Amino acid sequence: MGLSERREREKLARKEQILDAARTLLFKRGLQATTINQIAKLSELSVGTLYLYYKNKEEIFAELEKEGFDLLYQQILEAENKAVTQDEKVVGIAFSYIDFSHNFKDYFDIINYFLSTPELLFPPVIKNRIDKTAGKILKVLVDVINSGIDCGHFRKVDPVKHAVVLWGSLHGLIHFKKMEETMLQNENYRDYVKYMLDNYLYNLKSGVAR
Amino acid sequence: MGLSERREREKLARKEQILDAARTLLFKRGLQATTINQIAKLSELSVGTLYLYYKNKEEIFAELEKEGFDLLYQQILEAENKAVTQDEKVVGIAFSYIDFSHNFKDYFDIINYFLSTPELLFPPVIKNRIDKTAGKILKVLVDVINSGIDCGHFRKVDPVKHAVVLWGSLHGLIHFKKMEETMLQNENYRDYVKYMLDNYLYNLKSGVAR
Amino acid sequence: MGLSERREREKLARKEQILDAARTLLFKRGLQATTINQIAKLSELSVGTLYLYYKNKEEIFAELEKEGFDLLYQQILEAENKAVTQDEKVVGIAFSYIDFSHNFKDYFDIINYFLSTPELLFPPVIKNRIDKTAGKILKVLVDVINSGIDCGHFRKVDPVKHAVVLWGSLHGLIHFKKMEETMLQNENYRDYVKYMLDNYLYNLKSGVAR
Amino acid sequence: MGLSERREREKLARKEQILDAARTLLFKRGLQATTINQIAKLSELSVGTLYLYYKNKEEIFAELEKEGFDLLYQQILEAENKAVTQDEKVVGIAFSYIDFSHNFKDYFDIINYFLSTPELLFPPVIKNRIDKTAGKILKVLVDVINSGIDCGHFRKVDPVKHAVVLWGSLHGLIHFKKMEETMLQNENYRDYVKYMLDNYLYNLKSGVAR
DNA sequence: TATGAATGAGTCTTCATTCAT
DNA sequence: GATGAATGAAGACTCATTCAT
Known part of the structure; x- marks a missing residue:
């Protein structure tokens, strides 16, 4: 193993060390309440060192966002x-996203944070890395739809678009949870999800001989 | 006009004066960057006066959220x-929501802010007032679906759930705009909306004699 | 009853109305947390009116201080x-002061507040009125000592000085309550009071044929 | 001298720098009127730096309280x-406390402030550190009384209690200074102190062969 | 590389008092 | 006499980022 190789490995180790602390704090205190100083203290590194490995606070959380997507990917694959x-x-995939938004609320929040903060624009490198994982997740859905089409189970839809629509619909419905007691008229919002899925599947199959 | 009547009117005028400033700043600088002091300066009132009319910063923005919903309601009605x-x-309704999210980006952002900030919980009075407007918006959709069912144009779906699902799906898709260049594979995300709507309508009508 | 007489009576009624509110708030929220606006609201008068009857916030509390002294006077008399x-x-008198400092903590605090805030200097009129009540309290003690001397029970001490010393000692000991667990070595500070009184009486009687 | 050693020294120097400013302001403007911003400006440090060395405003003043106790200790020892x-x-000890309350009025005020502010409760660590100094002061008195007892000069009293009572009495009398012209009937309140001491000593010695 | 002390503008909010009506 | 809207300076405290060592 060369010197530069070891350097690289150590660098990664450091980054992981920082992420460990950031993740712990994110889950304990939430997004807003987590400060750079806290991360530094918990990771047993100095604030300056943090800035050596990450350009700013946002970059650290972007890394955690990627982590969230990775985790989500695992859940969905499962x-x-x-x-x-x-x-x-x-x-199954749909509900694993719904469940993810509850069971890993902090990861979902961070994903949502980056998705809905209007000002935020990442350096392309980071953004691409994240979106790639998002793409992988989407692909699982796409593949399922494709194989459904292949075996004549689903009608010949545009699999990518269909997948995006599903994911988007789920994502939007999750936002409405806050209005469970008012706009959703006290009905569990999971019922809305179920209802949506029924129609989604109905649509996928209508016109198909069953 | 009695004294108390004039007082009441002046009170409303002041609140509007504050909102005007807050709105202007919200549109110019965004949500996070708008401070109480700025609002005070722009509205030509003292900071203390602001707190005479609104309990805190959040209440001011809650008012703007309501405004946003009201505006959206107008757009949708139109x-x-x-x-x-x-x-x-x-x-038409669907795209007026999409258009709203662009043309009145700041209002959309504020709506989204309150919808997706996990910690934030309004005092029930305010929350209800806002959700009521949201309910009105939903009702427009519900009525359309209902009348479609009545005239045999749509099949007999649950109109409320169908409406919520539509709105939720649109809301979610808007979030994905950020991934236009990556996950959405450089296709205009409006095409996804169109695609979604096609399927939505197809579903509403499938099985119905046309 | 003349007009001016009624005016006078109404004026006093207003002042009482204000005091009622101030007292209630003082007891509910404490000294620091009670604001003029709160007093105005609770007394159902306007802020401006409060300033018609009292020159400033301090004057209101001075009135309450007098009240506290009056109440203390009653307790001691009893x-x-x-x-x-x-x-x-x-x-009995000594412990009624100690008890007063607990049972009417807020009154004690306010008395203490004016006694120990260095900057505070009242307009002479107010100060005199208050000190007069303090004098009455002292007189009770003085009289007891005097009558003790008269009947040969106590030796011929300076009754005023002896009274002041007793009151001062009690007042000082009450302050030490905060150090019960440290300087007072976990002994109940009432025991210190008892001990002090034993010695005080012993002193009053030593050399006196009993 | 190692690096960490120097760091430690510099840290102490900074803390002293802050205290210097706080003390100066405390003496110039009084307790209530001294603000963090003033301390920062006078100490030529930024506000943020102050908060690096002291958790909050109270902690700074707690330090000054300790200083006051330390100074008092010196006076009393002398x-x-x-x-x-x-x-x-x-x-001598008694009057050195009285003198302290005048000559170092601000230190006395701060001691008194913490002793008589009802709400204030320090974190145990700080409180203990302060109370320990208070204990040291008390011990001087206790030792004097003890040695008096040992040489048959004083009767066998409880030395701790006797010491606390003396200190408490002095502390209380100092509060009455404000009423010199009224309740104390224009007599110098030092005479009251003298009178109290006479009796205190009389009590300590009565029954003892002299 | 690594440190961590220092920054300081900026945050929201409070409240005694005034004064035009 | 009575009102109460308006003031605005002042309060304590935060925190991402920098930079000399």
């Missing part, structure tokens, strides 16, 4: 594997 | 009126 | 009456 | 040393 039919797979 | 068939109405 | 021998009277 | 007999020592 859900996909567990299910048998294409219908079940679609439903 | 779109509904302009369209003739139920199909057109659905599409 | 204790004096209840006791039979001069010894018992001294002890 | 008085104790200067005097020869136990009687003189008691009187």
Whole structure:
């Protein structure tokens, strides 16, 4: 192993060390309440060192966003594997996203944060890295839809668009949870998700001989 | 006009004066960057006076959120009126939401801010007032769907749920705009909206004699 | 009853109305947390009116201080009456001050506030009125000591000085309550009071044939 | 000298720098009127730096309180040393406290402030550190009384209690200075102190063969 | 590389008092 | 006499980032 190789490894180790602390704090205190100084203290590094490895606070959280997407990917992959039919797979994936938004609330919040903060614009490198994971997640859905089409289970839709629409719909519905008691008229918002999925599948199959 | 009547009117005028400044700043600088002191200066009132009319900063923005919903309501109503068939109405309403998210980006941002900030919880009075407007907006959609069902144009779906799902889906897709160049593979995200709407309408009508 | 007489009475009623509110708030929220606006609201008068009857916030609290002294006077009088021998009277009065400092903590705090805030200097009129009540309280003690001397129970001390010393000692000990767990070595500070009184009485009687 | 050693020294120097400013302002403007911004400006440090060395405003003043106690301790030790007999020592210590309350009025005020502010409760660490100094002061008195007892000069009293009572009495009398012209009937309140001390000593010695 | 002390503009909010009506 | 809207300086405290060592 060369010197530069070791350097590289140590660098990664340091970055991980920082992320560990940031993650812990994010989960303990939430996004807003986590400060650079706290991360420095918990990671047993100095503030200056943090800035040696990350250009600013946002970059650290961007890394955590990627982590969140990675985790989500795992969840979705698992859900996909567990299910048998294409219908079940679609439903399974959908609910694994819903569940993710609760069980890993902090990761979901951070994903959402970057998705909905208007000003925020990442340096392309980071943004691409993140979006790639998002792309992988989408691909799982796309593949399911494709295989459903292949076996004649689903009608011949545009699989990518169909996948994006599903994910977007889920994402939007999650936002409405806050209005459960008012606009959603006290009905559990999961019922809305179910309802949406029923229609989604119905649409995928209508006109298809079953 | 009695004294108390004039007082009341002046009070409203002051509140409007404050909102004018807050709105201007919100549009110029964005949500996070707008401070109480700025609002005070621009409205030509003292900081103390602001706190006479609004309990805190959040309340001012809550008022603007309500404003945003009201404006959205107007837009949607207009779109509904302009369209003739139920199909057109659905599409018109949907795109008026999409357009709203661009044309009145700041209002959309503020709505989204309150929808997705996890910690934030308004005093019930305020929350209800806002959610009521949201309810009115939803109702426009519900009515369109209902009338579509009545005239045999749409199949007999649950109109409230169908409406929520539509709005949620649109809301979610808007978030994905940020990924236009990556996940959405350089396709205009409006095409996704169109695609989604096609399917939405197809679903509403499938099984219905046309 | 003349007009000016009624005016006078109404004026006093207003002042009482203000004091009622101020007292309630003082007891509910404490000295620092009570604001003029709160007093105005609770008394159902306008802020401006408050300033018509009292020159400033301090004057209102000065009135309450007087009240506190008056109440203390009652307590002490009662204790004096209840006791039979001069010894018992001294002890009774002393403990009624100690009890007052707990049972009417807010009044004690306000008395102490004016006594120990260095900058504060009242307009002579107010100060005199208050000190007069303080003088009445002192007189109760003086009288007890005097009558003790008269009946040969106590030796011929300077009754005023002896009274001041007793009151001062009690007042000082009350301040030490905060150090119960440290300097006072976990012994109840009432025991210190008892101890002090024992010695005080012993002193009053030593050399006196008993 | 190692690096960490120098760091430690510089840290202490900074803390002293801050205290210097705080002390100066405390003496010039009084307790309530001294603000963090003033301290920052006078100490030629930024506000943020102040908060690097002290958790909040209270902690700075707590430090000054400790300083006051330390100074008082010196004064009392000196008085104790200067005097020869136990009687003189008691009187000397007592008047050094009285003198302290005038000559170092601001230190006395701050001590009194913390002693009589009801809400204020320090974090245990700080409180203990302060109370310890208070304990040291008390011990001087206790030792004097003890040695008086040992040499048969004083009767066998409880030395701690006797010491606390003396200090408490002095502390209380100082508060009454404000009423010199009214309740104390225009007599110099030092005479009251003298009178109190006479009796205190009389009590300490009565029954003892002289 | 690594440190961590220092920055200081900026945050929201409070409140006794005034004065035109 | 009575009102109460308006004031605005002042308060304590935060925190991402820098830079000399």
